[in-house]
Amino acid sequence: MSKTEARKNFTVFGKEVLLGEIEKHKTAVENKCTKVNANCEKTTAWIEITKRFNSTPGVNKRTMIQLQGFYQNLKRRAMKKKAEKRIDIYKTGGGPSTSHLGPTEED
Numbered sequence: 001m002s003k004t005e006a007r008k009n010f011t012v013f014g015k016e017v018l019l020g021e022i023e024k025h026k027t028a029v030e031n032k033c034t035k036v037n038a039n040c041e042k043t044t045a046w047i048e049i050t051k052r053f054n055s056t057p058g059v060n061k062r063t064m065i066q067l068q069g070f071y072q073n074l075k076r077r078a079m080k081k082k083a084e085k086r087i088d089i090y091k092t093g094g095g096p097s098t099s100h101l102g103p104t105e106e107d
Helices: 012-024 036-055 064-091
Strands: none
Touching: 012 036, 012 064, 036 064
16 A cells, blocks of 8 residues: 555444454553563564454454554543543533543543
């Protein structure tokens, strides 16, 4: 795929597959430690996630970097929505909130 060619968006099925694979390797992927062993474990986990994701029929093939970027963006959006909800609660003076979190944004 050339750099100028547009990439296809993740499908709902592709997102579910990726999140399911990440859930299996959650301890390695979410590990905050940056020591050599932990980084090696993270890389190994992401390689395994990428292999399993790309071997699933019905998903567009992605590189490890693309999958990591998607997951980081998903987490970033979820944290942003969570912060907006918290701000919204304080705006209403404790009344009912007007914003709602989706199933992937709750923690």
